[in-house]
Amino acid sequence: MPDDSIRVLAGDCTVIADGTDREEYRGRVTTIVKPDNTVLVHDVDGYQPVAWLTRADSVSSDREDGFTLVAKKDTQTLRVAAHVQDGFATYPASSAGTPVGECPGDDCTGVLVRSNGIHCVGCGDRYAIPRDATLRDDRCDCGLPRMRVERGLAFHVCLDRGCESLDDAVREAFDREWDCPNCEGDLLILRRGGLIAGCEHYPDCDTGFVVPTGVVDGECACGLPTFDTTTGTRCLDATCDRARAGTLESEATAEEGSVTAEH
Numbered sequence: 001m002p003d004d005s006i007r008v009l010a011g012d013c014t015v016i017a018d019g020t021d022r023e024e025y026r027g028r029v030t031t032i033v034k035p036d037n038t039v040l041v042h043d044v045d046g047y048q049p050v051a052w053l054t055r056a057d058s059v060s061s062d063r064e065d066g067f068t069l070v071a072k073k074d075t076q077t078l079r080v081a082a083h084v085q086d087g088f089a090t091y092p093a094s095s096a097g098t099p100v101g102e103c104p105g106d107d108c109t110g111v112l113v114r115s116n117g118i119h120c121v122g123c124g125d126r127y128a129i130p131r132d133a134t135l136r137d138d139r140c141d142c143g144l145p146r147m148r149v150e151r152g153l154a155f156h157v158c159l160d161r162g163c164e165s166l167d168d169a170v171r172e173a174f175d176r177e178w179d180c181p182n183c184e185g186d187l188l189i190l191r192r193g194g195l196i197a198g199c200e201h202y203p204d205c206d207t208g209f210v211v212p213t214g215v216v217d218g219e220c221a222c223g224l225p226t227f228d229t230t231t232g233t234r235c236l237d238a239t240c241d242r243a244r245a246g247t248l249e250s251e252a253t254a255e256e257g258s259v260t261a262e263h
Contacts, residue, residue, distance in 0.1 A: 012084040104143025
């Protein structure tokens with residue numbers, strides 16, 4: 001089951017919010033404590049809570065004589081004390097996301113959803129996924145969906161990187177394919193937070209470039225590859241403006257040729 005949980009406390013309560021001002025309420029309310037210690041106190045009116053404290057530094061509760069809850073953040077304090085307890089429970093919880101298929105786990109009947117990655121709402125298994133990745137309909141032999149990710153080429157790999165590694169696929173395609181512009185070394189495909197093309201002579205040469213989202217479509221005037229991305233053509237070196245300049249020059253030449261042909 002997912003590790004996170006939501007606490008729900010319900011009853012006839014006094015609610016006191018202390019901060020810049022002091023406010024006190026009484027009524028039958030439901031208090032929700034989220035995994036990040038956000039506390040929300042709801043009554044029957046409207047969608048906005050009666051009182052709340054976002055990401056409290058501490059939340060403590062006591063079930064003697066009904067229940068009490070105290071949440072604190074900086075100079076703010078939120079207290080909820082039950083005169084009559086209607087409910088006090090803890091429920092497993094997870095992020096909600098777009099369903100993408102069934103979990104392939106042997107003992108799991110849960111559904112995979114996409115929200116800050118892919119996770120199963122049943123067993124809680126999680127899989128990291130690049131933000132630009134799109135999920136495919138076909139499945140890996142392990143039962144998980146494959147994803148399409150553009151890193152120089154369009155790669156189709158399993159969600160589970162231990163099953164089919166995106167890093168290995170990019171490395172096989174582009175390791176030592178490009179020359180370092182600052183020495184005679186080759187650029188290696190490495191993972192340093194993200195995928196980078198870094199000089200083999202590091203640390204003597206610390207040249208490195210983040211491999212962008214897109215497909216290689218040519219060569220920049222600086223000698224590095226250019227990538228076709230959602231925002232246009234760009235060089236592997238994000239600080240290089242020669243690729244864009246070359247694109248503009250080509251567009252201008254094509255437009256001039258079109259005008260000449262019309263005359």
